[in-house]
Amino acid sequence: MNKSIISLQSIDKDYYVGDITVRALRAIDMEILEGEFAAIMGASGSGKSTLLNILGCLDKPTNGKYKLDNEPINELNKNQLAHIRNQKIGFIFQSYNLLSKTSALKNVELPLLYNNTVNSKERRERALKALESVNLLDRMFHMPNQLSGGQQQRVAIARSLVNNPVLILADEPTGNLDTRTSYEIMSLFQELNKQGKTIVLVTHETDIAQFTKRNIIYRDGRILKDQKIGNPKNAKVALENLPAEEGFEERN
Amino acid sequence: MKIINLIKLAIQSILRNKFRSLLTMLGIIIGVASVIAMLAIGEGSKISIEENISSMGSNLIMVFPSGERRGGVSLGSSDSKKLTISDCEKIISQCPSIKSVTPLLQTNGQIISGSSNWPTSLRGANEYYFEITNQGIAKGRSFTSEEIRRSSKVCLIGETVKENIFGENSDPIGEKIRFNKIPFEIIGILESKGQSTFGSDQDDILIVPYTTVQKRILAITSIHQIFTSAISETASEQAVKEIEETLRKAHKLTGSEENDFSIRTQEEIMSMLSSTSQVMTTLLAAIASISLLVGGIGIMNIMYVSVTERTREIGLRSAVGGREQDIMWQFLIESIFMSVTGGIIGIILGISIAFSVSHFMNWPINITVDSIFLAFFFASIIGVFFGWYPARKAAKLDPINALRHE
Structure with missing residues (x-):
């Protein structure tokens, strides 16, 4: 059996808004193994964003135990959490969050800047390799505003790969993209997963979730449904089957 | 990072x-x-x-008469007749920290030479004046004690006076000028000192033997000020004490009576x-x-x-x-x-x-x-x-x- 990457045991998360307690997550148990490609789904308010924050070590659960790659996350302090984020997690955001006026290459290098064991030469090499794996080597000196949405997201994916994380967390990665570009991004995720990357993505779009291997559906802070998809749709094939958009240049 | x-x-x-x-x-x-x-x-x-200030002589100690009161009226110090030549003599003989002393008399007037004339101030002093005030002589010579004794009509002139009477590149040594109708022979030119801290021209000056001022110009027996120099800068404090003691005795001031003179050192002015x-x-x-x-x-x-x-x-x-x-x-x-x-x-x-x-x-x-x-x-x-x-x-x-x- 593959080793456990994420292990949640009876996780609670409460928010206090004035006198009211909002129970965002209630007794969540969840296990994600190495090599999985899971989609966390749910309507807004279902607790999926809260879960993502906890998985990403940006927030701490009120109760319960969280192990990431066998590290007891709930016992770590702020600096240790920052170290975990740096070493074990790759983040991808809906709005890309690239640094403006900063080249694609420099953007990809960013996480390695916070890793003192990596010197500038190695940093450059690893960033180039990450850009190569998203097929953007020819755009490495472009600034974010010179790139299309899909290209920007691919730079963000390269950034999430550069520190060789055990887990890639993607928060609505296709939320700002059109269907065609979304499929391209999903195809990239499928490829990365094939290479052994563990990916968890949050989405509310079912047609995006169908490209993953496991769908976990949340409602009101609980897991409503957790189903494995034996034979997920191939994003590359789906892309080819999309009707050609007349009068539009193909993006990328 | x-x-x-x-x-x-x-x-x-x-x-x-x-x-x-x-x-x-x-x-x-x-x-x-x-x-x-x-x-x-x-x-x-x-x-x-x-x-x-230190160009004026850093060991310089000046003695002024204080303003006096006559019948309840305060008078300015300039007309005071309290300092005399005998005070000078007592200072030089009784104050071991004093190196030299010169009496000083001052007056203003018009210098006339041929067709030129110039208003200037005149100082009467003895031959130690130049050493005490750090005043160099550019050309010519200082007075002799003989000239002082005889109230000779000799003078040294400053650069500004020379320029205004004789022109810039002249050599007026031996020439005669008249001050208040009294003819003086020029025996020396003073080195230029430029403007003083207070903005006055230190070269606009005529220096003559003090006896000449006393007898021939002002017709007085007192003197206006006494300039002295201490033997060293560090001795000036001691010198001030000695002068005070000597002058109090000379002026017969007892116990609680205030000094009828004031003493100022260069250092005080500087600070x-x-x-x-x-x-x-x-x-x-x-x-x-x-x-x-x-x-x-x-x-x-x-x-x-x-x-x-x-x-x-x-x-x-x-x-x-x-x-x-x-x-x-x-x-x-x-x-x-x-x-x-x-x-x-x-x-x-x-x-x-x-x-x-x-x-x-x-x-x-x-x-x-x-x-x-x-x-x-x-x-x-x-x-x-x-x-x-x-x-x-x-x-x-x-x-x-x-x-x-x-």
Whole structure:
């Protein structure tokens, strides 16, 4: 059996808004193994964003135990959490969050800047390799505003790969993209997963979730449904089957 | 994050907003430049005052008669007849810390020679006058004691008098000039001393034997002042005591009676004047420091805006592994870098201002290394002080909220 990457045991998360307690997550148990490609789904308010924050070590659960790659996350302090984020997690955001006026290459290098064991030469090499794996080597000196949405997201994916994380967390990665570009991004995720990357993505779009291997559906802070998809749709094939958009240049 | 990367990051971020960074630094630049220029001008004037005064003879001790009261009316000191030649003689014979003494009489009048005439002041003194007041003789000679004894009609003239009566490149030694209808033979030309600290021309002067003034011009037996020199600068305090004792005895003053004379040393005058210029310097520097402070507030303001503007960037940096102290240092180094760069530019600008002031306005300047270090030090401190709060704000941002910041 593959080793456990994420292990949640009876996780609670409460928010206090004035006198009211909002129970965002209630007794969540969840296990994600190495090599999985899971989609966390749910309507807004279902607790999926809260879960993502906890998985990403940006927030701490009120109760319960969280192990990431066998590290007891709930016992770590702020600096240790920052170290975990740096070493074990790759983040991808809906709005890309690239640094403006900063080249694609420099953007990809960013996480390695916070890793003192990596010197500038190695940093450059690893960033180039990450850009190569998203097929953007020819755009490495472009600034974010010179790139299309899909290209920007691919730079963000390269950034999430550069520190060789055990887990890639993607928060609505296709939320700002059109269907065609979304499929391209999903195809990239499928490829990365094939290479052994563990990916968890949050989405509310079912047609995006169908490209993953496991769908976990949340409602009101609980897991409503957790189903494995034996034979997920191939994003590359789906892309080819999309009707050609007349009068539009193909993006990328 | 490594310090070198933090510095690179700061430079990148400053260069990304060149114009804004320049405007921010301008406050520091102006502050530092004005501190340096003001201190240079203040120090320069202090030094020139000191030089000026010590050019009058640094061991000089002056004795003036105090104003007297007659029938309840205070009279000015100039008409006092309290100091006499016998006082001079007693000082030189009874005060071991005194090297030389000269009586001094002063009057004003018109000099006439041929068709030229010039108003000037006349001083009567003995042959020690030149040594006591550090007055060199450019050409010719001083009086002899014989000339003093005989109240000879000889004189030494200052540069200004010479120029106005005889012209610049003349050699008037041996010529005759008349002062109050009395003909004097010129036996020497005084070395030029330039303007005094008080702005009067020290070369506009005629020096004659004091006996001549007493007998032939003013017809008095008293003298106006006594100039003496102590044997050394350190002995001047002792010399003052000795003079006071001798004169009190000579004037038969007992116990509680006030001195009918006053004694002033060169040192007192120097410290009085330099304390005035010290106050001016401090005042100027204080005003300049305020602009430095305002510059610091400018930095704080911009850093504050910058933190707000870059909230998402801060969230992202936090998400990819930036610790609180990494974020804090990033912003702190940025503000320190701006204030230090501003400080360096300010130092260069301040020095240039000081030099142009000395060049175009002929003011004395003195740029001290201390003032440069002081200004630089304060600029850096301001960077830390005013950068700290915005940097801390950045570090304490919640990454979740920061990432969602619009």
